[in-house]
Amino acid sequence: MSTTGPYASKLRTVQSVYERKGQLLQPTVYESEQDSENCQKCPDDEWPNEEKDKCIPRIVEFLSYKKDTIATVFSLVSLISFILTIYITRIFVLFWDTPIVKANNRNLSFILLISLKLSLLFVYLFIGRPVDITCMLRQISFGITFTVALSSVLAKTIMVYIAFKATRPGSYWKKWLGVTLPNSVVLTCSSVQVLTGALWMSVSPPFQEYDRDSYPGMTIIQCNEGSVFAFYFMLGYMGFLAAVSFGLAFMVRTLPDIFNEAKYITFSMLVFCSVWVCAIPAYLSSKGKNTVTVEIFAILASGIGILSCIFFPKCYNILLRPEINNKRQLLEKRY
Structure with missing residues (x-):
């Protein structure tokens, strides 16, 4: 041969x-x-x-800064996105008491921004020669941070729905308004992933692996996921949260509220699901550094998709349309 x-x-x-x-x-x-x-x-x-x-x-292969230009590109995209997320966070802090920031639970927005920052930074764990500790950290950090982000999006969507229902006189939904319900949603949904990650790391954690059989004369240094079931459960659980958020946001996207962000959540979850539906087959059919490249691309694309779809419109209104960022406009155009 x-x-x-x-x-x-x-x-x-x-x-x-x-x-x-x-x-x-x-x-x-x-x-x-x-x-x-x-x-x-x-x-x-x-x-x-x-x-x-x-x-x-033998030729040694892994995703390296020295040999692979794509690694440098990923690093720059991750850094630029991280800086942009910091800038958006600063805008939200400066306009903390304005209607646009307050309309859809500013605490959830802050949690979402922090989780997106971390997920963008954790891309660096995927670049370079893998060792046991990075193999463990890359998957557990990616899974938990994205789960927190998706849990925050789900909680925001639920609160949009409840806020509309609570406007009716004598509504039963008024008692669910506040910070207790969204915080409970984030904590509960995130705890499932944290527990899964803890079991994964204790029973069959990822480890460094040398693949000398795929290509003659070549050693591919890669991460073996350990428990394949845990890895795909992590991805499946995130997909479940995204699908629920997408479905709920799609139903309430037309609610009569000038600051209703359900339509932006709908687009963000559509981007997230589309990216990962396309990435998983590519992930399964690739080997070596190509596998890592696919996963990094999916992390960056889905993270930037959530950031741009949810926060860019808000920042545009805050900075370039300050006339609508007041309580009077909120009351006039709510219905």
Whole structure:
């Protein structure tokens, strides 16, 4: 079987893999001269040259700043998005008591911004040579921070619905207004993911793995997820929260409120679900650093999607349309 595919140029000095009776055999290297009866196997981190008279080091592959331009691009996008999130947080702090900021629970907005900041920063855990500690931290940090963000979005959507129902005289929903319900939603939904992550890390945590079988003459340093069930449960749970938020926000997107953000939540959850629905098949069909690239892209795209869909319209109104950011406009256009 000859060496073909995207790594052919790197493996010109690597001999072909021997195949016998459907099984791949470890190539051997001759000790002294060709056709010698005595031969020895190359070490695991080496591979025989074309002449088969000595061992040469295998090519080592992982997503690296030195070799991969895409790693630098991801780093810059993550840094710029993080700075932008800080700037949006500053705007919300400066206009903390204005109607736009107060309309849809400013505490939830603050929690959402913090979780998005962390999720954007945790991208750096995916870049560079993986070791056991980074393999564990990258998945658990990504899962928890995004779950907190999605829980905050779900709580905001629930509060939009309750706020509209509570405007009716004698409404039963008035007792649910306040900070208790949204805080409970965030805490409960996030606790499920935290508990899952704790069990995952204690029973079968991710670890560093050397893949020497996928490509001849190459060692792929990657993270083995440990428990595959825990990994996909984490993704599935986040997908469930996003789907519930999308469905509820879609139902209340047309409520008569000038500061109703349900339509922005609808778009943000649509972006989130679309990104991950496309990313998961690409993740499953890729190997090595391509797998990490797909996951980083999905994290950045979904995080930036939530940030832009929910907060950009608010910042636009706060900074460029200050005339609508007052209580009088809120009362006049509420119905």
